[in-house]
Every structure is written in C-alpha cells, then in structure tokens.
Amino acid sequence: MEIIIVILSSFVIAFISPLIYRIFKHLTGWVLSLVPLALFIYFATYLPQICAEECRTFAFVYHWVPSFGIDLSFYLDGIALIFSLIITLIGAFVVLYGGEYLRNHQHINRFFMYIFLFMGSMIGVVLSSNLITIFIFWELTSFSSYLLIGFNNERAESRYAALQALLITGIGGLALLAGFILLGQMGGSYEITELLTRGHLIRAHSFYLPALILILIGAFTKSAQVPFHFWLPSAMEAPTPVSTYLHSATMVKAGVYLLARLNPMLGDTQAWHDIITIAGTLTMLVGALIAVSQTDLKKILAYTTISALGMLMLLVGVGTVLAIKAAMVFLLVHSLYKGGLFMVAGAIDHSAGTRDITRLSGLWRMMPLVTIAAALAAFSMSGFPPLLGFVGKELIYSAKLQAPNASVILLISGIIANAVNVAAAMMTGIRPFWGKTHHAKCKHIHKVHTALWLGPMLMALLGLIFGLIPNLISMPLISPAVSSITGSQVVFNLQTWHGINLVFLFSIITFILGLMFFFSRNRWRKISTYLMFLKPLYPSQIYEKGLHGLLSLAKWQTKVLQNGYQRFYLITIVCFIVLMGGIQLVRLGGLPDSISFAGVKSFEIGLVLLMALAALAAILSKKRIAAVVSLGVLGYGVALIFVLFGAPDLAMTQILIETLTVIIFVLVIYHLPSFKNFSHRGVRIRDAIISVLAGIMMTFFVLLSINLQLAPTISAYYDENSVILAHGRNIVNVILVDFRGLDTMGEITVLAVAAIGVFALLKLKSKDH
Amino acid sequence: MIIERAAYISMVIMTISLFIAFLRLVKGPSTPDRIVALDLITMLTLGMILAYCMLTGQFVYLNTTIILALITFLGTVAYARYLEKRVL
C-alpha cells in the first residue's frame, strides 16, 4: 500500500512546492531535499528483504480500467530497487543543489514543481509492472523533461531544444505504446508478472519482431542512441541541476531499464542481441569521438553520457550474466561520477561565469572543496584503481572478453570509448582546476556556496567507499538486480583487485590512450571542423528538414483544401459522396429489379413533375427573386407530399420554414449582388454533371432503401408505448420531447448559437466601421 | 363512395391548375406576376390538402390548412415590402 503513497507523495509535493518556497525562501532547497532523502531511506529499508535468498518482491494492484486489463500495479524487485535508490539519492542532491544554483531565478518555485513532477513519474516508470502504466509514467517523464529543458523559456534556443526533445521522445513514446499493445496481445495480458512466464510464447509469436522494433525505438529515443542522440546535447540548454538529474543519471537510463525489465520476455533472440549490441557500440563510438572535440564543459559531459549509454545498451545487448552484472555496476558508477561532474561544471559556471574549458584554469585556489570532489569524480570516470569506476571498467572488459560473438570489436570499441572517458575526465575534472590562475581570462570568481559542493563531494566519496569495499553494494543491490533481469538466481561478490591479468593490462592501455587523447585534443578539434561537410547527414539536420517539410506540407494542404471558395467545398463534398455511393452501388449490384409503380396516384406524379419543373426554373431564372419564388413553389410541393404521405406535423413545419426562409431571403436579397453569370460555360457544365450524378445516386439509394429491411422498424416500438410511457398520442412530438429529449436539447442549443452568431455578425460589424 | 371519386377528380383538376399557375410563374414578365402566381399556387395547395382530407376521410390535416392560410399571406406581404423597398 505504501508504494502508492510513495509515488503520490512526490506528485503532491510537486504541487505544494511553490507554497513551501514562499515560506522558506532560500532554504527551500534544504527543506525539500529531505523528501527524496526520506524516500531513499524508505527504499533502503527494502534492501535486507530484497537481497534475502528468496528475493521476495512487493506488489500492489489497483484496478483502473479493468475492461482493457489496465491497472495501476506496482512491483518492487531488484532492478526496480537499484533504480529507485539512484533516483531518490541523486534527486535529493539535485534539489539541494538546484535550490542554491537557481537562488535568484524568478521562477525557482516552478523548478521545484517540475523536478518533483519528474521524480514522481520516474519512480512510477521504475516501479510499475503494468505495461500501460509504464507508458503513462514514461510520457510523464518526457513531459516534465520538456518543462525542465525549456525552463528559462525566454531564450529561443531552450524552447527549441525542449520542443526537439519532446518531439523525439514523444514519437518514441508512441512507438513504445504500439509495441506494448502488440506485446500485450502476444502475452495475453499487460501485467509484467504474467508476461514473465510466457517468454517462449512471445518469442515464437509472429508479432515478435514488429513489437521488438517498436519497443526498441521507444527505448533508443529515450536513451539517446545513435540516430536519435542529438536531442541530448541540445538539451544542455536546461539549467545544470536538470542536466545532472535528467540527462545523465535517471531519465536517459529509462530506456536501459525498460530493456532490462523486458529482457526475460523479449531477450535471448538473435534479433535482440544484434540490434541492441550494434546500436550500443555505434552510440558509444559516436558519443566518444564527438566528445573529444567539444569545448563546452556540459557538452563534453553530454556526449560522454551518450557514449556511456551506448556502453550500457551494449552490455544489455550482450545479455550474459557477467554483462548484466557489469551493466548494473556501471549504471551505479556512471550515475555517481557523471552527476558529480555535472554539479562541478555547474559550480564552475555559477562562480566563474563561463563553461569554456579553454579559458578555465587554476580554479583550485578559489574552490578547494570542489576541486577535491571533481578530482575524485574524474578519477572514478577514468577508472582509476581505488574507485568504483575501476571495478566497473574491469567488469566491462571481462564481460566483453567472454562475449559470445564479435568480442574483439566490442573490446576495441570499449577501449577507445574508455580512453575518451579518461580524456574527458581530465578535461572536465582536472584541467580547469590546476595550473596558474590568470584573472584576465575569467571575471572575478566568488566563493562557492556549501550546497553547491556538498552534492558532488558526497557522491564522489560514495564512489570511493564503494570502490574500496565493493561487497557493500554487491550483495544487497547488484545480485538481486541481476537475478531479476536474467530471471535466474545469481549471487556473487565483487572485489576491487583481481590482480595483474589481461583485464588490468587493458586498463593500462586505456589510461595511456586517454592521456594521448587529452594532450592531442586541439588536433581533434581541428579534425572535427573538417567533418563539417558531413553536416547534412547529421540526424539533427534530418530532423530539422523533416520538421520544416511537415509544416510546409500542412500549409500547402490547408491552402488547397480550405481555399475559402464555398462552391469548392460543396463540390468536394458532393463528389466524395457520389464516388463512395457509386462504388458501393456498383458493388452491391445496382438497382433492385422490382421497381413497382403500383400504388402511385396520378396527381402524385403530376405534383412531382411540377416540383421538378420548379427546381429547374429556380436554376434557369435570370433574376434572384424569380429563383426564390420558384424555390417557394418547390417548398410547398414538398409540404404537399408530406400531407399526401400522412405527416401533418412535418407539413406544418415545412410551410412555416418555407415562409420564414422567404422572409429572411427578402431581408437579405436587398444586399446581395444581382445574378451576373460569374461562371462561364465549362464550369456550369461540370456543375451540371456533378449534380445530375448526385441526383441519380440519391434516387438509387432511396429505391434500394425502400425494400431493404435492415432492422425491425423502430416505429413499432414507439407505436405501442408512446402512450403508455409518455402519455402522448402524437408520436412525433413524444419522440422529440420525451424519448429523445436530449437530442432536442442539443438542437435548440444549436439554434441558439446560430442566432447569437448572426446577431454578433450583424451587430458588431455595424458598430466598428 | 361518391365523395372519394369527387375528391379524386378535384385533386386532378387542382394538379392541372397547378401546372397552369406555374406556367404564369415562369412566364410572368414582372416580379409581381410571379408573386401573384405563387399566391395562387399556395391557395391551390390548400385546396389539394382539403381534397385529400375528403379523399382519405382523415381530417387531421385541417390544422395544416389553418397554418397554410395564415402564413402564406405573410410571405406575399414580405415580397411586397421587398419590392417597395427596392423602389425607394
């Protein structure tokens, strides 16, 4: 039961945070960060239960839409726990950091609201065990990321970046929904707990491939894999706390989480391994190569995040127990050091005013504590021995060594990516701090507030502690997570030092390569300028062109269809009906053979003939008033037909309406231009053909419908109980008022709106000019 | 029985006169001619409804004739007003 409270609590806090801000002003950061801390402790209490041998899980179900089998069901197991711990821990630091970082921003209360909205939806994604609920929270994360990226909305770039992120993750979300529905069809239910047992059924199903591709699109767009990666660097427009939280630690990992969660059902097929591994390696390499040539602190971190995500995807793709273990450890490590480095970058930006690493140097005198935190995080990122990063890297290399196929390529690309990691760590974590401080380059540097360095320091320390004693996290955290993904019971322990062996050799190579990358970074920047000619191929350009293309298509289509010509609308409508009706008529074998003229009386034929003549006269008349008069004759003819076929009500209404139309016509005619023939012969012939066709088609329909007995006529129903139920013998009125009262209500409202429309048009127009 | 046949005959007569009146309406040189013809057509419609009542023996249509008698004069007056206004 408490899981619902946990999820709802962050949403509730989100909506009252502006109020809390008004009370606590600058201390809100500290106060509000207690909430995620409390959630962290709450989740930590599950650690002992989760890691016990039988790995008990906790579920809560609330039936939301039973007819579709969608219910808000939540399910806490190993992987859900590790993610929620990361989310809540980093959430606490981010809220604390954000409170200080955006201290004098005028919309800071909105910041808290959006952050908690995001945290709630992120926990929702991680905990829910119904596919549709996952999708809902998934879309909520995209939504809150849109709000957060576009936080300082007065800048055009952040609005553009926010929209770009929303569109791409949105499209991914749609694909994901389609994939989930297919998956639901295959597995028979939307509940993950049930789907877990039906893995073989799903894999053999014909829908398997489309569902897989759709879900992968959803995951890849969210985790910024290669073709869809460009929204992440541009999302750096968001304030740094947002980048720390969403775009490095939690949101972008949702894709990895999803694939890990669906691994028991969809995994272990050739398609699964190939696609994910290829995408992962590609992303890893692309992210790494671009990262080297960047100059902006946050851009470097963004691209290295993309490369790290690629690495995670790759490990999930490989799918062996060792690879999953490496992925989990790396997940934790990456969140810690990347979060720390982002916060450091924020601190530098906040105090030194610039993020351009070429101009930053010798900051250690101004902010010693930040320097220590940055150094620790950087060493963890580059995989220096005592830190958890080293453990992670070792595991990754050993996992790649034992990868079933193409392990050599994986290994090489892994080494390159890690080398770039080392270089990036040097560039962001260490270079800006040592060296002489030349004041000319950066304007005055003011002291860094405690909140700004507390977050990165704690995270870096955690990295160090976990590095030194890995068993702290291996038993309670990593093994249950791995067992829930691979579906088999796995218990193992980690140690920092495996001794000198092949894997350690690779670490040294990586380290040396990294240093080379670092010292040759200027040359890399020149090389990247040469690659400019490839620009049109960049996915961001394709996105750009696609968007413009879509907009221009929409503009063109509206111009064509809505060109303001009333006659054009009529023609399109009539032609469409004639076409559709005609095809259907031909298909159903044309006219019914039995057209009997038995019951028709002579004067009825005469009347109908007269009406036809009147209609013709209305068309051919030279003067507008003559046309109106002949229309009048047509109207009275129709009224007469109503009488001849026993409908006095209708006849009365027809007569009244006929006369009132004449009255309104007369009032309006005075302003209408006289009947100059605007259209030349061709147009008139075309119109004639269309109208004749429509006429013929309509007569066919009427003839067909006479002897077509679709359903027992409803008049029988109204007949016998119009008196009993509604105490009225005049069935027409009884229907109008009682049985279908709501329709009449609608009709008179429509009438009222029409009258107000006319009134507005006439009255307001005459006033202003 | 005689009444049904009489009603039938008058219905036929009325249809013929409808055609004749329509002829005037189409031919009518000036607009007032057309309006006069329309007036006659409405009166003929009224006549036909009456004949039909006699034919079927159901006199529920008399309500329709009341409305017809009252309202058509309104149409003619509206036309007349339009013609006068146009002249000014």
Add this chain to the structure above:
Amino acid sequence: MIEWFVAILLVSGAIFMLLAAVGVLRFPDLFSRMHATTKASSFGAGLMLLSVILHVQELFIILEAMIVLIFIFLTAPVASHMIGRAAYFLQVPLWKGTIIDELHDRYNLHNHTLASESPDSATD
C-alpha cells in the same frame, strides 16, 4: 342525398380553382390577374371548405374548417392589396385597353408617396 351535394360543392370548388388558374394565365395585365387569384381562388377554397363542413359530423372539425375559412377571407385581400400597391409603385405597365387610372394624379412618382398619406392633403 347530402353526399351528392357535398361532392358537387367539392368539384365546383375545384373548378373555380381551375378558373382562377386560367384567369391568371390569360388576363392581359397584372391587376386583372390579381382579380383571378384572390377572388376566384378564395371562393373556390370557400366552396371546398363548405363541402368539408357539410360532410363532417364532429364539432371540432367544423370549427377548424370555419377558422380556415375566416382566415382566408381575412388575409387574402390584404396580401393582394400589398402586391397591387408594390406593383403600381413599380409602374408595372397597365393594359393598353385601360380606360381610367384613378390613382394617377394622387400618386407622385418622384418621392413615391400617396396623396392620402401626405399630411397636408385633405383626406377625401
């Protein structure tokens, strides 16, 4: 016996309608045509209504028929009067054979006001 009488009334009503139609068709100018439409048709309708009244027993139906009769005789003249006025203002051509046009000098063509309306003229 009464049935015969009702039938004759009905058919004669229809015939009068026919006469009205023929009149409208053949009369030379508008104003003579108006005679036909108003007088002949309302008389025809009157005859038919009379036949209905005679044929029917219930009181309500007779009452309704009477109302229709009254309304016809009430509204038809007003309608044709209005049309005649409008037509005269439009200077619809009179039949060449007309002997006297009494309204001629009382209606001044320029400001389209009838002598009877203008305040100064003595109401004769």
Add this chain to the structure above:
Amino acid sequence: MRSLILRTAARQLLPIFIIISIIIMLRGHNAPGGGFIGGLIAASAYILYDIAYGVVDARRVLRMDPLYLIGLGLACALGSGIPSFLIDSPFTAQEWITFTIPFYGKFAVTSPLVFDLGVYLTVIGVLLTIVFSLAEE
C-alpha cells in the same frame, strides 16, 4: 410608404397568431403541433408586425430583447430535466405530476410541457434575433 390596411391587419392578427401558437404548442403532445411549430407561428406574428410597423415598434411590442428569450427558453428546457435528477432517472426522462381540478377532471403538470415551453421560447428568440437584427441592418 406604410399601408394603412397592412397596419390594421397586423395589429388585429398579432393576438390571433399568438393564441393559435399557444394552442398548437399546448396540445402538441397528442395532436399535431408542439413547441417548435408554436414558436414558429409566434415568431411570424411578430415578423408580420415588424413588416407592418418597422423594427422599433416590433421590439416595443415584444417588450423583451429576443436574446433574453433564447436564454429563458434554454433555461426552461434544462429546468425540465431537474425533477428527473431528484428521482434518479435518465436526464430528460419526463416526470408526470397529475392532480385533479374539481370541474376540469384530470390535469397533469408535466415536465415535457416545461421542456416544450423551453423549445417554444428558444425558437421565437432565435427567429426574432435573426430577423430583427437583419431588419435593423
């Protein structure tokens, strides 16, 4: 320009039209008629008056702006649904409260009547709004 004959006719016919329209509206449930047709007749009565006397006098005779009529009509129509709220039946299902007046026999105050009245007033309001605003043009 206004013809005296039309003016007197209009003044005399107005009450007759209104009476007929109310009759038709009231007996709508059993015989041909109903709120809609009643509304049309009443509206045409006032239009006749407008043709004869002009818009200003017509509005004066109506004594109420037609827009209010629309509002009133819609309110009545909605109001007729309220009793069915109390008795928890479908929204526009009609409720019948019948009681007997000594000499008249069974007399039923019905919510369809109120609903019909709503339709009646709305139709009058709609038509008169349109015609009057056109006429004032």
